[in-house]
Amino acid sequence: MFAETVREARSFDGYTTIDQEKRLKEVCQDFEAMFYDMIYKTMRKATMESDLIKKSAGEKYFTEMLDTEMSKKAAEESKGGIGDMLFEQMKKYIPGSDQGNNYHGEKKTDLKSPYNGANTLINNRKGNGINVAI
Numbered sequence: 196m197f198a199e200t201v202r203e204a205r206s207f208d209g210y211t212t213i214d215q216e217k218r219l220k221e222v223c224q225d226f227e228a229m230f231y232d233m234i235y236k237t238m239r240k241a242t243m244e245s246d247l248i249k250k251s252a253g254e255k256y257f258t259e260m261l262d263t264e265m266s267k268k269a270a271e272e273s274k275g276g277i278g279d280m281l282f283e284q285m286k287k288y289i290p291g292s293d294q295g296n297n298y299h300g301e302k303k304t305d306l307k308s309p310y311n312g313a314n315t316l317i318n319n320r321k322g323n324g325i326n327v328a329i
């Protein structure tokens with residue numbers, strides 16, 4: 196699952212910057228889901244099972260499917276998780292990305308720009324060139 200997603204993400208030819216950021220976000224979210232899935236599987240192994248009632252093969256399979264779906268949902272709902280941190284680190288490698296501000300219509304103020312949002316640069320008229328709101 197994750198290996199296929201990474202292979203697809205590497206072939207960015209013909210994609211717009213927004214598509215590339217969206218795809219990168221999906222890959223990072225898939226990575227986070229895989230990470231959570233590994234945690235759930237490890238937690239299941241760490242718990243003791245009763246010898247009184249054995250688990251059937253179907254129950255084990257269902258439990259694995261449940262863990263996978265819970266990990267996907269946890270990755271979708273998480274804010275500031277490992278997927279978001281990975282996205283923040285990787286978005287700078289997308290050419291023309293504006294550091295990821297294009298994705299989902301997010302607009303963050305670019306503090307390095309002389310004109311950012313509703314701010315106007317005062318160019319040395321009074322000495323130091325500061326940003327002030329209009």
